[in-house]
Amino acid sequence: MKISNDARGVYAIAPTPFHDDGAVDEKSLDRLTDFYLESGVTGITVLGQLGEAPKLEHSEALAVASRVISRAGVPVVVGVSAPGFAAMRALSDAVMDAGAAGVMIAPPASLRTDDQIIGYYRNAAKAIGPDVPFVIQDYPLTFSVVMAPKVIRAIVAENPGCVMLKHEDWPGLEKISALRGFEADGSMRRLSILCGNGGLFLDFETERGADGAMTGYCFPDMLVELVELAARGERNAAHDLFDAHLPLLRYEQQPGVGLAVRKYVFMRRGILASEAQRAPAGSLSAAARGEVDLLLSRLAAKDPRARMDG
Known part of the structure; x- marks a missing residue:
């Protein structure tokens, strides 16, 4: 079940559930996994930025990934970004042995030039090994690393294991078009492109060629x-659905509190027992919770999935 450059659909980025005391909440993690499957996702990604991966010890990270892998029955991608290649290799080896479908690698913020970015992914690919498919996480708003389309093309050319781009540039629609243009003119092999940013631009990203x-x-x-x-090809229906969710999408995308919003809604949906995060963490005020509740009630008039009990 390894990921390939033909991957399409929705890979849900999973938050890591915690109890109020900071311990990993395994029962909520199981409910979350089951919920994703019931939602029809193609795959699940764990230990990403919003999975609070940097706050987990190696043993905890491996336990979270292994639990989701054993339960999911769909491809699971695991974030293995680390300050050094030894830690990246250790986690990558462990999760692939547990049955992961691939790993995701984000660039460190210290990278500035095109050559540094290309060299980093060359060394990362060497560290995890040639048989491990990997995802480039391109999120300059968080990582402060700007990857031009030609840089991504160079990484793909050098590394057969690079099969997917997690596209989170903003604005980024032209980047998708440029990458698909490289494929069309034969200068780059096909790359699966799945988009992040909370889905904030997904309506047009799919039209530009995102998978x-x-x-x-x-x-x-x-x-x-x-x-x-x-x-x-049901364009109007897709945009109508997107437009109904856009106010909540926008609210959830706020820097600093976005994960708090997400965990609060998952708790309201009966999936997480607690909205807790590990420190350091943002939190929602009573006023913010009221605003999210209002957004949910307004969304429920257009999409019954937003109806909350109680």
């Missing part, structure tokens, strides 16, 4: 429906 989403919006079932509508 789907790899993001953690709190309604993954909507993302699945949107990608399916786009694939069938």
